[in-house]
Amino acid sequence: QVQLQESGPGLVKPSQTLSLTCTVSGGSISSGNYYWSWIRQPAGKGLEWIGRISTIGTTDYNPSLKSRGTISADRSKNQFSLNLSSVTAADTAVYYCARLTYKSSWNWFDPWGQGTLVTVSS
Amino acid sequence: DIQMTQSPSSLSASVGDRVTITCRASQSISSYLNWYQQKRGKAPKLLMYAATSLQSGVPSRFSGSGSGTDFTLTISNLQPEDFATYYCQQNYNTPFTFGPGTKVDIK
Numbered sequence: 001q002v003q004l005q006e007s008g009p010g011l012v013k014p015s016q017t018l019s020l021t022c023t024v025s026g027g028s029i030s031s032g033n034y035y036w037s038w039i040r041q042p043a044g045k046g047l048e049w050i051g052r053i054s055t056i057g058t059t060d061y062n063p064s065l066k067s068r069g070t071i072s073a074d075r076s077k078n079q080f081s082l083n084l085s086s087v088t089a090a091d092t093a094v095y096y097c098a099r100l101t102y103k104s105s106w107n108w109f110d111p112w113g114q115g116t117l118v119t120v121s122s
Numbered sequence: 123d124i125q126m127t128q129s130p131s132s133l134s135a136s137v138g139d140r141v142t143i144t145c146r147a148s149q150s151i152s153s154y155l156n157w158y159q160q161k162r163g164k165a166p167k168l169l170m171y172a173a174t175s176l177q178s179g180v181p182s183r184f185s186g187s188g189s190g191t192d193f194t195l196t197i198s199n200l201q202p203e204d205f206a207t208y209y210c211q212q213n214y215n216t217p218f219t220f221g222p223g224t225k226v227d228i229k
Contacts (some may be wrong), residue, residue: 047166047209047220063123063219097164106172108153108214112165 002027004097004113018084030062035100038082075082086121126221134229139200143224145193145210154214157195161206
């Protein structure tokens with residue numbers, strides 16, 4: 001059973017870079033019909049897809065991030081990471097990592113990590 | 123981007139009730155629609171994919187219907203553990219987008 005766990009600083013200063021890591025257990029990030037994604041949720045609000053990385057390292061991102069996001073993978077550690085630059089208070093949210101499963105042309109997010117709260121404040 | 127809307131934004135129901143939540147896409151998304159359940163302080167959990175397919179392990183009281191722009195999630199015989207917020211999500215194209223959520227609470 002695949003499990004995901006986010007880790008990283010809970011507090012980031014404005015204008016700095018937010019860095020989070022998702023550790024995957026029970027399965028390899030390098031195989032299968034999967035992408036690996038980041039999704040965030042500001043307190044009391046809805047869900048926003050940030051971006052994804054494929055098993056071979058191709059990435060794409062939500063244009064709403066205005067090119068501030070970078071997702072990378074460390075296959076030796078079975079981890080993938082998110083860097084979000086030039087953060088502001090608007091980036092304060094619970095950040096989730098999730099597996100994006102593809103079956104034929106369908107896809108869905110499952111499972112998800114438990115989430116980690118990142119607060120942007122000086 | 124494809125905009126997703128949901129109605130109602132919240133509802134109150136009793137155990138045993140039948141509950142229907144509606145999701146609408148700003149353009150046709152065929153059946154590329156997923157539903158998630160989120161309980162307070164927890165990560166979302168996949169309920170339905172491809173609009174009508176029940177995720178393994180999810181109780182059969184959950185069902186989904188629709189295609190194109192209009193979709194519904196129905197919970198028949200509402201149980202105490204079903205009180206949560208429900209989100210729809212389109213996977214027709216990127217950026218993947220979610221609806222604003224429907225909170226189901228106890229009447």
